[in-house]
Amino acid sequence: SQQGEEDPQALSIQEGENATMNCSYKTSINNLQWYRQNSGRGLVHLILIRSNEREKHSGRLRVTLDTSKKSSSLLITASRAADTASYFCATDPYNTDKLIFGTGTRLQVFP
């Protein structure tokens, strides 16, 4: 079952601009994670935010979590061409041992 839905499905921006991706989910969660995937490669864990946190930063990444709306956003500031990848949110629902992924946002950053 799909838990997360990312929005937009695809995003194209110029280097230096900020990129914002959104994720909505359906059930109560322990935490929400964001992953990055370069074309056809393995996923790389970017950042994790717990259900009792509202905002978290890591370098150029900023993640917010609104559990009342069951939504999260990932902001990449001052984007670079090397940020071109697909980005996935993944939720860790209560009382499960699973990590459930959304369908991803394809980000293209033009030099």
Add this chain to the structure above:
Amino acid sequence: EAQVTQNPRYLITVTGKKLTVTCSQNMNHEYMSWYRQDPGLGLRQIYYSMNVEVTDKGDVPEGYKVSRKEKRNFPLILESPSPNQTSLYFCASRKTGQVYGYTFGSGTRLTVV
């Protein structure tokens, strides 16, 4: 280097010919999982394992088997592959007991003809 290693990276096989995709991690992680990734469907969990000899079904387990005889290894077995199992497969692991992100392997692209 801490990593999850999958083999092979690419595999083309024929319908019905049993195959195994291996997964090994060197981080002493308790939890391991298999996902398949298909266009438009994202990643879907096939099976997972909380520890040695403990496995459970994910969302799309039909047609797959797994085993966890050792902590580091979690092979994915397709007893009789079919074309609808053509996909990109990922193995992932994490520690349990605290909240951690997952470490993913590089993927296995399987084509069943």
